[in-house]
Structures are given as structure tokens and as C-alpha cells.
Amino acid sequence: MIDFKFADIGEGIHEGKILKWMVKVGDKVKDGDSLFLVETDKVNAEIPSPAKGEIVELMAEEGDIIHVGEVVVKIDDGSGESKPQEASAEKGAEAPKASKEKETEAHKEAVNEGEEKSAGVVGELMVSSEIIEESKENHQNKGEEETRKVLATPVARKLAKDLGIDIHKIKGRGPAGRVMKEDIYRAKEEGKSDENTGKTDDNAEASAPREPKSKTSRPEERVPLSMLRKTIAKNMVLSKSTIPHATAMDEIDVSDLVLFRQEAKEAAGAEGVKLTYMPFIIKALTLTLKEHPVLNGSYDEEREEMVLKKYYNIGIATDTADGLIVPVIKDTDKKGIFQIATEVETLAEAARNKSLTLEDLQGGTFTITNYGAVGAGGGIPVIKHPEVAILGVGKITKKPVVKDGEITIRDMMSITLCIDHRVIDGGDAGRFMNRFREYLSNPMLLILS
Amino acid sequence: MALMNILNTINHTLDQEMERDDTIVVYGEDVGHEGGVFRATVGLQKKYGKERCFDSPLAEAGIVGTAIGMAINGLKPIVEIQFSGFILPAVNQIIGHAARMRNRSRGKYHLPMVIRAPYGGGIRALEHHSESIEAMFAHIPGLKVVIPSTPYDTKGLLLAAIRDPDPVLFLEPKRIYRAFKQEVPEEDYTIPIGKAKIVKEGKDVTVVSYGALMPQVNEAVKELEKEGISVEVIDLRTISPIDKDTIINSVKKTGRFVAVHEAVKSFSVSAELISIVNEGAFLYLEAPPTRITGFDITVPLPRGEHHHMIDSARIVAKVKEVVKF
Amino acid sequence: MLIDKFSPLEGKMLSIMDPEGNIIEKDLMPQLEDEKLLELYKMMLLTKVVDTKALQYQRQGRMLTYAPNRGQEAAQLGSIAATEERDWLVPAFRELGAWLYKGVSLEQIYLYWYGNEEGSKFPENINMLPVAVPIASQINHAAGLAMASRYKKEDAVTMAYVGDGGTSHGEFHEGMNFAAVFDAPLVVIIQNNQYAISVPRHVQTRTKTLAEKAVAYGIPGIQVDGNDIFAVYVAAKEAVERARRGEGPTLIEAVTYRLGPHTTSDDPTIYREDEEVEEWAKKDPILRFKKFLINKELWSVEQDEKEIEAYEELVNNTFKKVENSKEVPLEDIFAYQYETMTPNLVQQLEDYRQYLEGREK
DSSP states (O other): OEEEEOOOOSSSOOEEEEEEEOOOTTOEEOTTOEEEEEEESSOEEEEEOSSSEEEEEEOSOTTOEEETTSEEEEEEOSSOSOOOOOOOOOOOOOOOOOOOOOOOOOOOOOOOOOSSOOOOSSSOOOOOOOOOOOOOTTOOOOOOOOOOOOOBOHHHHHHHHHTTOOGGGSOOOSGGGOBOHHHHHHHHHHHHHHHHTTOOOTTOOTTSOOOOSOOSOOOOOOOOOOHHHHHHHHHHHHHHHHOOEEEEEEEEEOHHHHHHHHHHHHHHHHTTOOOOSHHHHHHHHHHHHHHOGGGSEEEETTTTEEEEOSSOOEEEEEEOSSOEEOOEEOOGGGSOHHHHHHHHHHHHHHHHTTOOOHHHHSOOSEEEEEGGGGTOSOOOOOOOTTBSEEEEEEEEEEEEEEETTEEEEEEEEEEEEEEETTTOOHHHHHHHHHHHHHHHHOHHHHHHO | OEEEOHHHHHHHHHHHHHHHOTTEEEEETTOSSSOOTTOTTTTHHHHHOTTTEEEOOSOHHHHHHHHHHHHHTTOEEEEEOSSGGGOGGGHHHIIIIITTHHHHTTTSOOOOOEEEEEEOOOSOOOTTSSOOOHHHHHTSTTOEEEOOOSHHHHHHHHHHHHHOSSOEEEEEEGGGTTTOOEEEOSSOOOOOTTOOEEEEOOSSEEEEEOGGGHHHHHHHHHHHHHTTOOEEEEEOOEEESOOHHHHHHHHHHHSOEEEEEEEESTTSHHHHHHHHHHHHHGGGOSSOOEEEEEOSSOOOOHHHHHHHSOOHHHHHHHHHHHHHO | OHHHHSOGGGTOOBOSBOTTSOBSOGGGOOOOOHHHHHHHHHHHHHHHHHHHHHHHHHHTTSSOOOOOOTTOHHHHHHHHTTSOTTSEEEOOSOOHHHHHHHTOOHHHHHHHHTTOGGGGOOOTTOOBOOOOOSTTHHHHHHHHHHHHHHHTTOOOOEEEEEETGGGGSHHHHHHHHHHHHTTOOEEEEEEEOSEETTEEHHHHOSSSOSGGGHHHHTSOEEEEETTOHHHHHHHHHHHHHHHHTTOOOEEEEEEOOOOSOSSTTOOGGGTSOHHHHHHHHTTOHHHHHHHHHHHTTSOOHHHHHHHHHHHHHHHHHHHHHHHTOOOOOHHHHHHTSSSSOOHHHHHHHHHHHHHHHHHHO
């Protein structure tokens, strides 16, 4: 009998929703047959049977949320009762041997003749006539200042600290005025709106919590976050709260590239390939990363080690109706422009159709975000933790620029490189950008490399 | 594989290990001819002779004290204290000597011995037959304290205890001695001492218990899960040395903690567990770590004992309180 | 059996040599080689010197609490001399002569009293337990050791020591009873030195002798003059042989006297008269053995003085070594709780080490 448990099918998935059962009780299944379709915060996936057997019991219904580790389906594989597995007794660490290095002189006892003789059978009792402080028992303690302590659980206090919020300034809406996690998130949101309007409330006091300016009720709607949204929120906080971002910006003259693409577009169309600028950017990026390996990797905080990746998987931040998704194009160093173009298109389509597989989302080594695609000229992206850099590209626009001492109209593209300043310095970023510019402004170099 | 209750398993395990290792001797009050008042050692004298399984004089300090001497002189004694309530005369030997011999002889002598003792209440017994005094021994450096809760665990833990080079107090949950059966493999296997078992994973709250209360905990959890509370259940299995990592990692995940034991509350195993949670998972806590335990009272005689015993309803109520905090 | 002639129930005590060194029971005199006699005598002298010196060191503030043996040398050496190397010695804590005879080095003995557990880590070939401070608890260990020897069909005998006060203890009874029930090869020596700290022998029990307690266990018990090394030896020899033949345990009460304090922290003038001590000093076991040896022309006063001088130097040098012994390494106080350190111990050691390192910076 197999108790088939829902496993963590992604990186840190905790729960999922059963969209569809593909088997029913009594069905015979083979190893690998799909059992059910599950929606998680990252992917929708068909979960295959681990063995050949007969479906005995479905432990959840369509629409139910299942958690990692829970038994979802019982399959009779003819092995009898499931039996717990135990490792045999392990030996722990060796007891450290007596260190004989430290040689200190034996402790010499001084003969202490007290005034009274110390009576006892073993040992030496300390004898002294020293007077100790009088007992304060039964004396009233007066005038103790009452200090106001914020009521909050440790986890809430940590959250506030991580978000850089002074918990003393939050009005708690929990039992007995306890500051709940929701209160902290709310305070964070309110703090943000202050920043946006340029107002800062330096005098904000715990006793004067932020209340809506008007008591009259205005039309509002509360929308619970989708699982994807929650994941994005979590990842963004993680990135911004652990990674000290540094930013370098530049503008690249991509006039030659614009011409080149215009010419290549037709040839591509004949091959059935829709050629955007993205494949060129990816190619230029890959070549640059090869020469600047320190940016193609991740940072292992626990061990304080850089993990340098010897492969090039470029994540493309993609805007979808549900939120931001980052599908990954694998081994870009081994692929041509057309092939990359095809994959970019396929993945973008899959993202919009929610048909990305987990495989499509995993294994990225570096991420590009193209806010140009939504019309923005420039921006400052957020690094995808635990990667160490991210490249943002803006819209290509015609601008007057000075070239060879004369003002001419050129096609310009703004780029922004954000780096994890713990492990990468501005110099690295500058050199990286210079090389990237060379590649992107010179399509021939790109093709020939 | 055979279906066995905890008591059958103890007998089976002793038998199997005595056959394997002839340095093992088993003795205690009524242990030989009768096979123990609970019949844990039944048949062993017949099979292995009076040299290896025998009745001792009625003297707990003598039982444990001679076991210490035997262990020093190359044997592996497994002695039975008839009820843990009668272990007190032997405390001089257990705490005063068994726990200290390795250290005070700087490793020349060590004591591969097991002291078995049924513990706990709920069996409508006479006075001194219902106590849970595991914390007293867990407090003592040099001792190991193990409490199984299932037949499978009983075999693996008892074998580990017998083969352990240090003295192990093996407390048996007598209320569930015959309460249920489980498939117990015929083959030799050990369960590491010092490792707790995650009986069930969950994400909302961690519930830790051991021994005779595990069935109540499991029953409570079924109830809680129906109401959508996901409970991570941990069976401590070893009281000392305690498995801190499993507890801490679990609470880091769930943020909430409830310990459950039959022993009285103050200065108990749950007090240690809560300290571990505070030291190791403080910043993850969503609610104060807490416990359901016996009251700080002498275990009542049968007519009043039900007040003191913990049922699944109390566990359900406490867990809900913690989750709603 | 000796008990046939010297039954404690009839108020008889075995005595072979009187305080003047004369042999009064010639028939019972053990056939010991001259060499053996001298070996035993010298070891008694060494015991005396070690003991006297330890007391001095303690008074100089160089030694911690120490339990002196002065006056009990014959009870200790007479009994242990009846055992073989493979036999087990289970001490209480006042058996210096027996320990030295068993082969424990003086350095190690001093190291223990100096406050270092290494002093109780006896060499592999020495079958001796560390001292047992909880009174009479060791009798159960001794019974267990002896039961194990019997189980293993080895002919090793266990010799255990206890004081007069210890016979009042429940564990004395339990251990004697276990040993008797299971015919364990055990010899228990009661060093009846008349006091349990300050409490005199007659407050411990209503029985006239301690030896007669053996009756309750169904085993032989005999009272001997504990300051007469020959009496102690003869009784112990018979008991050891019986035990080795598988005939079970024996209880021997060696009547002696502690000439010094209970420990270096004790003041015996509170509970006993000087006259009493002087009376017992006349029965000094070393004095009478010396007289016997001089009478036999095996020894001389000059030799005696020279020997004592040599021992004093040896003891002084040994103690200096102990004083210069290494401090107990931090790891050692954690390392021997279990075979392998528990996660708690590992962490506590590590945390403390880090604290110390932080403090040094």
C-alpha cells in the first residue's frame, strides 16, 4: 500500500489546489500515469503515479487545498501495509579527546585562617564576617515607572524589523491591542503612500496612529491576494530586505541593431520566426556574461560563498494578467538567434496561457526584465534572489545625440543593471555594461561571436 | 512480521537479543519463574535457564547496584523495576553511580545496562503504581531515558538501549502495554536513541508528546484536521538526550507549540521543551508555546484519577486556543 | 573453618599476634616467606608516610580534603594480601594500603585527592573500582561484580570494604543478601574503626559484633583483631579460598581504630577522649609488626629509619609532580558523560568556548 503524499514540486511550494482528478477509486494505474492536476503558486502540474496499482482512496476533492506532506491518494501496489522506515542507530560526533596542550600551573590554595574555625567533614567552607545587604523583603517598591510595551508575537516583531518598520508606531488591532502581522503589512502600505506623495510624518507617535482622514465610509473593496501574488510579495521582500542593491545605468546606441533587425525580419518570417529585439539582447548578454562570470551566479549567504554557474540560463520577467512570471531560456550560449527567438515566443505564450511547466521556471542564472515592452523608457528592477544581478532594458526611442561632433538622430535604448553589492562592485558593473554595449551596438559582432 | 502489542514486543525483543548475545542477563522481582507481573519476561527462564533470567530478592537498590557491578565486569544486565513508583530505593544507585561511573573513572568503566520500568497511570491501580517521573531522571547527566509508544518503536528502541554503551532507563507505557497491536518485523533493527519521530507533518501547530499519551494525541489530531487545523505531531521517543533539532525545525515551520504529557506540570519535560522552543525558534513564534500536563498533585486513587488523566478533548481545546491566539 | 573456633556469637575474636609482636596462636600463623613479610611491612610503612604527609600538605594548604588511614594499615594490607591480581578490589574510601598493594600508583592516588578524576582512571590491568562516597552502596557493586565472575565461570574473587557505620545502611544489607542468595564469590571486610565520623560503634547497632550480621545472610562471619596483620590475613585467606571454590561470600569484621580524624576537615577532639586514643596507639599495627620482625631479626631500627626517610623523599617528589599536574582541559569535563557527547553537550561546550574566545579578544 502506498500513501502517496503531495510533495514540494517547486522550490518552496507549501500548498496547491486540486484542479482535476484524472483517476477514480478502483482505477488501475501504471507507474507514471497522471493522477491529478494541481495548481500551485508557480505552476499547474499533472502529478504522476509512483507505481503500478489500484486506486484505493482519494483523500481530497477537486477544489481542495492540499499541503505538502499530506496523503492525497492511496494506491494498492500489493506490498501490504505501509511500514515506517527507520535508519539504524547513527553515531554522533566523536567525543573530543582531552587536549593536553594547555599546560597551566596547578592552582595553589592559600591558607586562609578565618576568625572562626570552619567546621566540616569534607571541603573547605568559606568563613567570613562580611555583612551583606539588608533584606528588602516586605518593603514596598515605590515609584516604578510604567513603561509601555508593545504587545506582539516574536514573529510579528521580526516581520516589522525585516520591513524596517518601528513596531512601536503601529496600532495593534489584535486581541488586547496586540500588533498583528496584518497591522504591520498595513503600516507598510501606508508608509509607501506617504513616500509617493512626498510627505513624511516625522511626528508619527504610537499614541497617534494613522487613522483614515475621514470617518465617512468610502467605497472600498478588499481583494485577497492570489497565491502567485503572495509569492511575488514574499520574494520581493526577501530580495529587497537581504540584498543591498546598487544600480548602474546607461544608454546604448542601437541604430545598427534596428537596421539589422529590420533586414533580418523577413528572413526570420520565412522561417516562421517572429524576430523581436529580445533574442539579440539575450545573445549579447550571454556573451558578456561569459566574459564576466561573476555576474552569472548566485550568492550562498549561509556559507558566504559565490556559486558561479558554468551554464547560461536567462530568465525573462514576463508580464501576465495574474502577475509577474519569469520563464527561463536554457543554454543560451549554445543557441542561435532564431532558436532563442522561437523559445522566447513560445514561453511568453505559455505564460499567458498558464501552461508553463515547472521546468520552464527553474534553473535561471541571470534575469532580464524588459519594461520597454510595456512602454517604459527606464526603470530600476529588483534582483531575483538569490541571483546577483538583473538587467533592465527600456523602450528603444529615437533621440538626438552628439556623434562625431554633430547632433544626429539615433535609436537609443536605456539599460539598467542592478547588482548585489555584497559580492559585486561598481567597477564590475561598469566593465560589464561597456562590453554589453559593444555587442549590442554592433550586430555583426553579435552574429560572428 | 507478526502482529504484537507492546508487551509481546518486549518479550520478543529480549528473547531475540538474549539468543544473540550471551552476556545479557535479565532479572528483577518476579521476573524469572513467573515471567514478570506483566509477563514481559515470560518464557525466558525456561529457554535460557536460571543463570540468565532469574528472580532477585525484593530490593531495588540491590537490583540496580548489582547490575552496575555486572556491567563493569563484562555483562549486559537488563533489570526490571516492577513499577517506576518503586524505583526510589534504587535512585542512590541510578543517580549516585550509574550516571557517573564513566565520567569518574574517565572512561575506564562504562555501564551497558538497561533498567526497564513500567510507568504512568490510568490503570486504576493502587498507590505508588501510577507515577510518571521521567523528568527526574532526564535531569541527570549520564543517563538516557527512553519511552516507546508503539510496538514497532519498542523493539527498535529496546535493542538500541541494550546495545547502548551507557545506562538507559527504559520506561514502558504500561497503560498501552496491550492496548493495540502492530506489525513488528522479525528482523533485527534499532531506532536511534536521541531522535524524535515526526509522526505526521503539519503546518499550523507542533504537538509533542510521548509514551502512553500518543494515542490520545493522534485522536485529537484527527479531530483538529477535520476543522482545517494542520498539526505536526512529534513523538519524542527519547526524553534524554532530547532531540532539540527536530523540535526547533518543526516550530520554525509552524510557529506554534503544544507539549502534552501525563507527568505533573512544574519542572517537567514540557518545561524543557518550551525552553528549547524559546531558545531555538523564538523569532518564529505566533503564540506562546504551551502545554497540557498532569496537575501538580499526587496521582489520585482510581475514583479521582480520571480528573488527572488527559483525554483527546483537552488536547483539541488547547491546540485550538493556541492556533486562534 | 576458623569460625568454628572463633565464633562471634560466642564473643570470640581471632588474634594471632599480640601488641608486643608475640605470636599467641602458633598453629594459625600463616606460612609467609620472609620476603613477603618484609614487602607487607614496607607497604604499611609507605602507607603511613603517604598518609602523614598528605595531612601535612593539607595543613599547608597544598592538599584538599583527605581521608587519613593511620592505625588501620594491618586491616587493609592483611586482607588484600590474600587476593590475587585477577581479583577485584571494591573500596569504600579508606583503604590506602590496599590500593597501593593492588598496584595503583601513589601519583594517581594523590591526584584523586588533589581533585582530578584522572586519579580514578586506573590502569587496564588493575581490577579496582573508584572510591564509593555514598556509604555502603559499593557492596551492591561488589555483589554484582562477583555474580558476573560466577556467571562467566571465572575464578576471580571480589574483595569489598565498608566501615562500621556502613553496616547500618540498607545497601549493605541488600548487597550482602544478593551475594549470599547467588553464592557470589565475595569477601566483605568491615574496617570497624569505632567511629562513623563522630558516631560511636555502639550507636550503629545493638549486636555485640558486626561479624554476627553474617548469620542473617546464612554465610560465615568472623571478627578478627584488625591491628594484627596475621589475623586479618588468615581470615581473609580462608574467605578468599572459599569464594574461589564457589562456596559463597564471607563477612570479616576487622576491629581497628582510626588514630587520626575522619577527614582533614574533621576535629575528633569533639567526640573522643585523648586517653582513648592513647590506649589504641599502644595497639598500633605497624609497631607490633615491627617488633615481630625485629624479634625475628628480619628488620632493625636503623633500617626502619632509613626506609622511612627514603619514603618521605619519594612521597615529597611524587606530590610535587601532582602539584605541577596539568589543569583539567575544558573538553574533559564534557567528554565522559556518555560515549559520545549529546547535542546539548556539544552546544554547551561550543557556546562556552566562544564566550572564552570573545573574552580573550
